[in-house]
Structure formats: C-alpha cells, structure tokens
Amino acid sequence: SAVISQKPSRDICQRGTSLTIQCQVDSQVTMMFWYRQQPGQSLTLIATANQGSEATYESGFVIDKFPISRPNLTFSTLTVSNMSPEDSSIYLCSVIFQGTAYEQYFGPGTRLTVT
Amino acid sequence: QKEVEQNSGPLSVPEGAIASLNCTYSDRGSQSFFWYRQYSGKSPELIMFIYSNGDKEDGRFTAQLNKASQYVSLLIRDSQPSDSATYLCAVNQGGKLIFGQGTELSVKP
Numbered sequence: 001s002a003v004i005s006q007k008p009s010r011d012i013c014q015r016g017t018s019l020t021i022q023c024q025v026d027s028q029v030t031m032m033f034w035y036r037q038q039p040g041q042s043l044t045l046i047a048t049a050n051q052g053s054e055a056t057y058e059s060g061f062v063i064d065k066f067p068i069s070r071p072n073l074t075f076s077t078l079t080v081s082n083m084s085p086e087d088s089s090i091y092l093c094s095v096i097f098q099g100t101a102y103e104q105y106f107g108p109g110t111r112l113t114v115t
Numbered sequence: 116q117k118e119v120e121q122n123s124g125p126l127s128v129p130e131g132a133i134a135s136l137n138c139t140y141s142d143r144g145s146q147s148f149f150w151y152r153q154y155s156g157k158s159p160e161l162i163m164f165i166y167s168n169g170d171k172e173d174g175r176f177t178a179q180l181n182k183a184s185q186y187v188s189l190l191i192r193d194s195q196p197s198d199s200a201t202y203l204c205a206v207n208q209g210g211k212l213i214f215g216q217g218t219e220l221s222v223k224p
Contacts, residue, residue, distance in 0.1 A: 033212075042203060042214045043159065058211075092158055094212075101166075102147045102207050106158040 002027040004107040006093060012113045018081045021110045023093035025074045031096040032070060033104065034078045036089045043092065049076040083114045118142065119206050121215035129223050134191040136218050138204030141185070147207040148180055148187045153217070154200045163189060194222045 007022045023032065032049040047055040047068055055068035070076040080087050090111050094104040120139050128134045136150075147166045151159035165171045165178040165187065177190040187206075191198055199222050204215040 042216045043212075044214075045211055048211075090158075102210075103149065103161055103164050104205075104212055105161055106151075109158045 002097060002105070004093065004095060004105060006107040006110050008110060009108065010111040010113075012115060013083055015084050015114055017083055018079055019083065019112060020077050020079045021091055021093075021112075023076045023078070023107055025095050028073055028098040029095040030098055032076045033094045034066070034068060034076070035092045035094060035106075037092060037109075038089045046078070046091075049078075049093075080112065083112075085114045088112060088114045118208070118213045119204055119215040121202075121204050121218045123216055124219040125221050126218055127221045127223060128194050130194060130196060132194050132222075134194045134198065134220055134222070136189040136191075136202050136204075136220065137186060138188065138206075138215055139186045140204075140206045140213075142206065142208045142213075143182075143185060145182075145206045145208050148178070149205040149207070149212065150176075150178060150187075150189045151203040151205060151214075152198075152200045153203055159203055191220075194220075196222045196224050198222050 003026045005024050034046040035043045037043050045058050046061045047057040049055050049068050049070040051070045067079045090109045092109045093107045118141050150163040152162050153159045163178040165180045171178045175192045179188045201217040201219050203217045205212045
C-alpha cells in the first residue's frame with residue numbers, strides 16, 4: 001500500500017522562528033491538503049496545495065503565515081512562519097490518490113510545540 | 116449551527132456489543148461521507164466511506180447514510196478493546212472535508 005511520510009515527526013521551536021514541514025508520497029496523487037489539529041480539537045483545513053501554483057487557503061489562514069509549495073505531484077511543504085505558542089498543533093498532510101474519488105488519506109503528522 | 120455534529124462522548128460499550136456512532140450534517144448538497152478512526156497520538160485512519168443512501172458493510176463495520184435526514188452513522192459489531200479510539204465523521208462539501216468534533220469510544224473488556 002502507498003506510504004505518506006512527513007518530516008519532521010515532531011519539533012520544539014522558539015517563538016518568532018519558522019519551521020518547514022515536508023510531505024512525501026510514494027504514489028501518484030491528484031490532490032494534497034494541509035490540516036491543523038490543535039490539542040483536543042478536530043481537524044481544520046489550512047489549504048489545498050496546488051501543483052506548480054499558489055495554494056488555495058481557507059478562511060483564517062494566509063500565505064504569509066503558512067506558505068505552501070507543491071513542486072510536483074508527490075511532494076509538498078508547509079512552512080509555519082513567525083511562530084507563536086498558539087501555533088502549537090499537529091500539522092497533517094493528506095492526499096487523494098490517483099484512481100480514487102474523494103477519499104483522503106493522512107500522513108503521520110508533525111507535532112509542533114512553540115515555546 | 117455546526118456544519119458536522121457528533122456527540123463527543125465518551126461512549127462506553129462492553130466488549131462484544133455493537134457500538135453506534137452518529138453524525139449529522141447541515142449541507143444538504145453533500146455527496147460523500149467518511150469515517151476516520153484516530154488513536155491517541157496518531158493520525159486519522161480512513162475506515163469507511165459511503166456515497167449512496169443505505170448501508171455499506173466492511174467486516175465488522177457498517178456505515179449507514181440517510182441523505183433526506185442528513186445523518187450518517189457507523190456501527191461496529193463485536194466491539195473489541197482495540198476499537199477504543201476517537202471516531203471522526205467527515206463530510207465532503209465542495210471538494211473539502213469538513214470534520215466533526217469526534218466521538219470517543221471506549222470498549223470495556
């Protein structure tokens with residue numbers, strides 16, 4: 001079965017710094033997404049990562065804070081910029097595989113703590 | 116009104132019983148529905164999806180969809196302690212997944 005990997009799996013960062021999270025898939029995908037799951041909460045969609053063009057952001061999320069790249073079909077990065085403690089969350093990428101309809105599969109997540 | 120609503124639980128059932136998890140949604144135009152299982156400290160795992168009214172069975176899991184009443188449910192037969200997790204209902208609205216808050220299930224031996 002296909003593998004979705006994320007790096008790093010966890011990190012502790014100081015406020016004001018930035019962290020880039022990578023998502024790599026070993027199969028062809030049609031769509032990639034980035035979600036945030038704050039402690040004790042459900043999942044919130046940050047943006048849809050579009051190949052070769054700017055990501056599509058959801059209400060409340062902006063490119064300056066969460067720049068996203070997707071240079072090819074199977075790789076994407078999310079940067080959390082100018083971090084504050086409120087950014088402490090689990091960040092997850094998800095994908096829809098080629099040949100499927102709408103089913104999204106999640107990577108293992110990146111647990112971010114901002115001090 | 117929340118777009119996707121679930122009882123937060125916890126729902127406690129004895130081992131071997133049927134666990135019933137429910138979800139309602141507000142967008143009548145939604146066409147696809149998903150159930151994810153999330154163990155503590157892990158990412159969500161897709162366990163069922165359903166696109167048509169009625170029942171869909173996969174092993175011990177049955178998803179039920181009623182679009183007229185705007186609800187979707189998940190039944191887990193012969194519940195096992197390993198089924199203890201948070202179950203997230205998700206609804207596809209305009210190509211985006213909207214998640215409920217999740218129901219915590221505890222299966223007692």
